Amino acid sequence: MAESETLESVTEHERILQEIESTDTACVGPTLRSVYDDQPNAHKRFMEKLDARIRNHDREIEKMCNFHHQGFVDAITELLKVRADAEKLMGQVTDTNRRLQEAGKEVTAQMEEVIRCRVQQRNMVTTVEKLQLCIPVLEMYSKLKEQLDSKRYYAALKTMEQLQNIYIPRVSQYRFCQIMAENLPKLREEIKEISMSDLKDFLESIRKHSDKIGQTAMKQAQQHRTFNSAVQKQASVGLAKPLYSLDSRIGIRQNELAAEERGDEDDADDEVLTAPDLVDFSPVYRCLHIYSVLGDRETFENYYRKQRKKQARLVLQPQSSMVSRVTFIPVFHCIEFRAFTVISLMFLCLLQHETVEGYRKYFNQIVGFFVVEDHILHATQGLVTRAFTDELWNMALSKIIAVLRTHSVYGFPVNRLFDLLFEIRDQYNETLLKKWALVFRDIFEQDNYSPIPVESEEEYKSVISRFPFHDAEIEKQPFPKKLPMSQSVPQIYTQVKEFIYASLKFSESLHRSSTEIDDMLRKSTNLLLTRTLSSCLQNLIKKPHIGLTELVQIIINTTHLEQACRYLEDFITNITNVSPETIHTTRLYGLSTFKDARHAAEGEIYTKLNQKIDEFIQLADYEWSMSESDGRASGYLMDLINFLRSTFQVFTHLPNNNNDHAAMSGKVAQTACMSACKHLSTSLMQMLLDNELKQISMGAIQQFNLDVIQCELFASSEPVPGFQGDTLQLAFIDLRQLLDLFMVWDWSTYLADYGQPNSKYLRVNPSTALALLEK
DSSP, X not given: OHXXXXXXXXXXXXXXXXXXXXSOGGGHHHHHHHHHTSSTTHHHHHHHHHHHHHHHHHHXXXXXXXXXXXXXXXXXXXXXXXXXXXXXXXXXXXXHHHHHHHHHHHHHHHHXXXXXXXXXXXXXXXXXXXXXXXXXXXXXXXXXXXXXXXXXXXXXXXXXXXXXXXXXXXXXXXXXXXXXXXXHHHHHHHHHHHHHHHHHHHHHHHHHHHHHHHHHHHHXXXXXXXXXXXXXXXXXXXXXXXXXOSSTTHXXXXXXXXXXXXXXXXXXXXXXXXXXXXXXXXXXXXXXXXXXXXXXXXXXXXXXXXXXXXXXXXXXXXXXXXXXXXXXXOOGGGSOHXXXXXXXXXXXXXXXXXXXXXXXXXXXXXXXXXXHHHHHHHHSSSSSOHHHHHHHHHHHHHHHHHHHHHTBOOOSOOHHHHHHHHHHHHHHHHHHHHHXXXXXXXXXXXXXXXXXXXXXXXXXXXXXXXXXXXXXXXXXXXXXXXXXXXXXXXHHHHHHHHHHHXXXXXXXXXXXXXXXXXXXXXXXXXXXXXXXXXXXXXXXXXXXXXXXXXXXXXXXXXXXXXXXXXXXXXXXXXXXXXOTXXXXXXXXXXXXXXXXXXXHHHHHHHHHHHHHHHHHHTXXXXXXXXXXXXXXXXXXXXXXXXXXXXXXXXXXXXXXXSHHHHHHHHHHHHHHHHHXXXXXXXXXXXXHTOTTOOOOOHHHHHHXXXXXXXXXXXXXXXXXXXXXXXXXXXXXXXXXXXXXXXXXXOHHHHHHHTTOTTOTTTTOOHHHHHHHHHO
């Protein structure tokens, strides 16, 4: 029993020693504690075991040291031998280093010199680069100074702009560039002051030269009038020689005729002068460009207009030499500027000798003033506007009228002046017609050609206030709803009324009776409807982008405009107070205008419809040698029929709120449908008889027959109501009888019944049948 406990104890101690040898010293504590937790006196046995283990390790260490001791002694001996060689080598290295240092002093000095030269070179390159950046700035600044010295201010502003935006930012870190940048605003202000000073000199100059400019313009107007008079006289006496020929002597011949009429041969050689020939306008152009570049154009424009308005007031002031010794009834407020110059000349003819110079100068200054403004208006963009010149002209007219009324004595005949006014009235009407042609064109271009949507009662009243539209059925419909016409209809109607007002404004000042004014307005309105509006409508209908839907809407629009003509007649009657039952009252021709436009739109519908059919026909791709048909109609033909169905549905939107409209819409739809079916039948027949088609199989004939059947089904489906019986199907009767002849191969019947009125194949032409039979 004791021996077994001892054996276990030894085994346990061996295990503990192995753990101590293999375990980290930080974890030895629990292992040692297990020694004391064991049997009594176990730690003594453990200590004995530990001492035995230590002695065992010491013996092993001693063996290892003895084994390596001789090698260690040999290594120390070798190291002692090497020390002497190392000391000798150290001395040699030190000597070599000393000699190397002495030899490298010169190289080091030269290297330092090279480095210093390289630094200088780099600095020089940098300096050159900076100078290359600075030199253009200095050159541009020098160029700027030269331009300022030579008074080329516009070019100087461009140079300053380049300096400020391109050159100076590149070298802005230098002091001289900062000084330049600070000087540029001062130079701009200096240029503005100089240009404004030039403008003031120009304004003073044209104030002085207005008399001369006006005199020249009046003289040229008189020459033109005299020339026209001479032409009329020579034409009346039937001169054999032509008045002038189309060569370089036209102007000379014109002056000679004018001189003969005046009895002054010397004036025939006068050179025709213009405003720039008498006045140098360059200060205005220069100042305008300068202020535009400086972004202050508005200030310049306001200043120029303000100064010219002041000068206009000074020019319109009557002179002391204008004594009340003339006879004239003023009507200038409705006369164009060119007419004013002619009437001014006629007015001067009525003056007494002692006052003619004063009035001549007065008229010359006014004409000269507006000649200058007209030149500025057309030579510059926006410096003066048409509204500004019209404002000045209206101011001048009112002032001239007041002056002439104050300085005139009535009693002399002025019929010739009124005759001239009637000539001017015709020119005025032509001008109005040209203006309204542009208005109508803009209205048509902006129209969307769809019915006017009305969302509320206010919108409905707004439309009918501009256009006389009344429809009981539409009025009963709830909102929102649509009016049948498009937006252009009330706009056209309003513009026609505006044209009548413009014509009335001119005619009222002619001092004619109400009947004559009424006749003038009706004739002018007829010209507007039959020439201007009709031309615009015809051009609109012919435009390529106008499709079938737009053409249908145009038909609707012209119908309502036609109905509105009687309201225009009532409108003219109300403003002239002339009864329409007067025997000499001119009627408006708007009915024929809109009927012609509607007929043109209908014809364009038929044309465009046929063109669309041709486009589908071009997509046909028959296999003429096929052995048998596909059993269904061709795709292109089905697409064509679907297109025709959807197109004819559009015609249901044509106006039909009364019997006349219903008949008209039905007629247009029926004619379009019949035209389309006939064109389709003809195109299919031409496809069969095409000379380039040499052979046709029976399978292809069968396929073609299926397509014709679809055409007949379409015709029998009544795509447009109103056809009686099989009227529409008759469009395909030629094709049907020809195909039946070949499908049934019923030649015996065809030959037997040929020429008889009840023949089954009455519509089959022998040449057509023979041509197809050969294929």
